[in-house]
Every structure is written in structure tokens, then in C-alpha cells.
Amino acid sequence: MNVAVFRSMAPVFPKMASPVRSACCVVLAAVVVVYAQRHSQDSHPQYERVGADVTMKCGSMDWDAAVTWTVNGTDIDESHLNGSYLILKNVNLSQSGQYSCYEGSSWHLKYQTYLRVGTPPKEPVLMCRSNNYPKGFYCSWHLPTPTYIPNTFNISVIHGTKDMVCEKDAMPKNRCHIRYLQLFSTVKYKVTLTVTNALGKNFTTLTFDEFAIVKPDPPESVVAKPVPNNPRRLEVSWQNPSSWPDPESFPLKFFLRYRPLILDTWQHVELSDGTSHTITDAYAGKEYIIQVAAKDNDIGTWSDWSVAVHATPWTEEPKHLTTEAQITETTSASTSSFMAPPTTKICDKGAVVGSGAVAVCWTAGLVMAAYSVLFI
């Protein structure tokens, strides 16, 4: 800030005469010194633990000098004073603030400090995961309880005898990533996170194999659609998570779960390839909730569940009612009150179109094969 002041003054100087110039410099210097003195204590706040007893001395004043202490501009009652010393017992978080000490009569500021009450760090929580295998992995961390004062985090990654650098991410903040140099390593990775603040330090260590931390991100763009003319089907499709770099060489398998909103138990399907599936046993007319998870085909653990999608299987549209069709209204009203008759007809049609088709094709194929052998 002070440098900025000088820089902004620079273009002005050449225009002034030299005595005026030197006078300006002196005044400026004096202002800077006084400013620095006043705020020197602020640049180094005083950190104390919650529950500690704090004694503040009024700078170089004698113990028996008459002084007044203020906190954030408000006078502090004399009962907290021991001579000119301020005694704060069993400090709590609300006692953080700017403490100033003024000489009794002259009201000169003799001492100032910014008190910050906090706690030393508890053991941090560290998690490492590879959602982009085989590119590398990332680690993220946080403190289980706040310390209320600034903390610095230091992370070290050791692979056998090698020290690796974990590059800090800009966003989110408490995260860093590492690129694998070698694949299929038998040596474990050891990650140590140390958290330090003015009141103490703490650390945690994770040791793991390359394969153990593989966990993809959930599948993306999950879409569930009803199938026209099929009241018990839902067509679900999704995409590989975009963070998974090489699905060709490192294919993913998927786990689909679905249930009607009105029930609590899920149905599950595991799919070893493909990014779509048709549910064929949905309850007609019921709204379903569907989710998909992914996992590397061979190693690691399942991803979290994807965002849930809702879908209802196709149902036959009721006929539109018009003034001319009021005669038909009575007949259609009686049939639409049960679901069964129209849907069973459609089911029969649907059955022929769907699962029966495969059986028909097979028998036709075998019959044709037999004919061709006998009659050629």
C-alpha cells in the first residue's frame, strides 16, 4: 500500500522544485512510519486457545500506570484489570476483537493487538480417489470441526522411495491431483496431510494400492422413456461419466436400480456392457424412480448413484369427449373404469411384437434350415 502511494506520487515529482520535493518526501516518510507503528500489531494478530487465560500488557507501561483498555472501541471495565494488565480468564470465541490500551489522561495509544480465539486443529479427514483411471487420482480433505483461525494444509505423497508432487487445484480448494507415471504398481501410495495453525498441528495418513481407490463418477445424462404401446416397459439410457478417460480399454459395467414411487424396495439389474436397458416388468401406470451406478469392469468400487430420473410407462389415452360423441361417452366410461380389458388386448399384441418374436424367428430359422437341406 505504501509502495503504491509512492508510485502514484512519482509523476508529480519532476514538476516540483527540489526543496519542496524533499519536504514532501519527509512528510510522506513520517506518515508511513506512524501508520506502520499503529498497524504493526494488526499484521501479527494474537492467537489464543478457547478456555485459556490471557494477560495483555500495555506495551512498555509500568504495572502501576493508569490506563484504559478498550475492545473494538468499547471501554473495558476496571474489574478485568490487574494494574495496567488486562486479564481475560477462560476466553471464548466472542472475545475475539481489537484490544487497545490508552494512557490514562493523555489518551495516547500505547498498545494495540487483534486477539483471535480459536482451537488447535483436530485430526483432518482425508480422502483419495481415482475417478479418471488410469490417468491418476485426487485427494481432498477437510477439518471435522472449525478452528476459527487460519490453517495451512500440507500434503505429501510417497510412492515407494519416490516423492510425488500433488498439484493443488484452484477449485475446489482443499483438493490436489496426481498423475500416474506407472501403471499396475505393486508398491502402495502413502499420502500424509498435515494441518497447522498458530495453536498447534495435526496430521493423518492414508496408505493404499493403485487399484483400491478406483471409483468412477456416476453415469451421466440418465434418460428414462416410456415405450409406445408397451404399458410395462421403460427404456433407460445413459452415458459414461465424462471424467472416465478411456472406456475402450477400461470398460465400465453398470448397476441399475428402479422402483415405483409408492414402494420402498428397489429392483436391481447388473449390466456388463452397453449404456441402455429396457425394464420389462414395470407396473402399469405407476411412476418410477430410476438410478444408475458405474464401476470399472475389474477393479475398484461402485460409483455413487446417478441423479434419479422419473418416468411412467405408456398408458392408453382415454378417448376425447365431444358433444357429438355423447352417445359413445356412456359406453367408453364403463370400459375405462376397469383397466383390465383394453390393456390385456394391448399386452397380447405387445407380447407378439416383443418377446414372442425371438421364439418365432428361431423356429422359422430351423424349419428353413431343415427344408434347405432336404430339398436342395
Place this chain on the structure above:
Amino acid sequence: MLNVTGELSGDSWGIFTFLCAALCNLPALPALNCSEELGAGQSIQQTYDLTRYLEHQLRTLAGTYLNYLGPPFNEPDFNPPRLARAERVPSATVDLDLWRGLTDNARLAANYRAYSRLLCYLRVLDGQVGTAELRHRLAHFCASLQGLVLSIGGVMSSLGYPLPAGPAGPPAPPGAHAAPNDFLKKMDDFWLLKELQTWLWRSAKDFNRLKKKVPPAVVTLRLEARGF
């Protein structure tokens, strides 16, 4: 033309055999083995399945064996430095770009060589182990591992690649590389199992890549080449 007596001409036999073979290869029917030699695509799938089976088997075997070795070998956090003597065991570790760029031949050969050597070491282990239960498990595992080596060899042959030469010279006498003390011997065993496990994980990925490059279409091409 119609043959009322039911005698089949040469052409009919050809078509019949073709249909039979085509039907054999469809997944809906159980394997009928109409042709002796399976296509490379299917062999790769079978080899892949075998690595998964072995990996599963190894988990139980390693657990039992490490318990037999006792602490610290059976502790989950045990993370010893790799000693120079452990370098004899073929390592699956490889540079990422190098692994990606391996030719099919090199990829298969690396697997073949690794498992052949690992099998040798395992057999030595088998001869020294104490309990009957462990010996039985090890013997079973060795047999499966032998199957894997043969399966990889089969894939290489069907793709026209030469099998890598066996280890140079006669096998070393049993005492040649023996560990100087009991602890180091146990370390050797620990690293052997670790490398074996890592190789099985790597092989799953190797065979995934090969599967994509050698699709089952190779099967029909080979049948046509037989001149029907």
C-alpha cells in the same frame, strides 16, 4: 433338385456343416464344439474369464498363505520397501504410454512370459509349504495357472504369433537363489503373491484391449477360408 431317397449331395453337406457351425457359435445354444479350433475372439474371452477366476482364487489363497507366514505379512497395512532380490519376480508395473502402445504380440508375450515364470516360483513354494491344506490350495492354483499359460499360448498360436522361448538353460537347482534367512524367505513369498495379484489385474486390462482388437468376426472369416 429333390432327392426322394434322401441321399445328400456334396453341396448339401457343406451347407449343413456351415449351418451347424453357425448355430454352434450363437450364444443361445450350449457349446456343441462343431469345430475343434475355437476362433481367437472366443479364446481371448475365455482367457479373460480365466484371469478373473484366478484373481478370485488368489484372494483366498493369499489370505491363507499370509496368515501362515504370520505377522507382519498378514497385516493389511504392511508396506515394505522392495528389496533388490525381489526384482527377479516379473513385475506388471509399466509406463502408461508404453503399455498403451504395446503391439498385440508384445502384450500377449509379456503375459505369457510372466505367468510361466510365476508358475515356476509357485511350484517351488508348493514343495516347501508346511500344512496339507495350503499344499492342496497351492496345487489347485498352480493347475489353474498352468491352464492360463496354455490359454494364452493358444491365443498366440491362433493369431499366428510365435510362443516366447522358455527360460534360458536348465532350471536352476533349488538352492541357487535361496534366501539367506527365514525372514527374507518370507519376504520373497510376500512379493511373489503381490506380483501375481497385480499381474492378474493387469491381464484383465490387457485382454480387454485385445478383445476390442480381435472381435468374434474372426470366427466366420476362418470358416469361409476353409473353402465351402
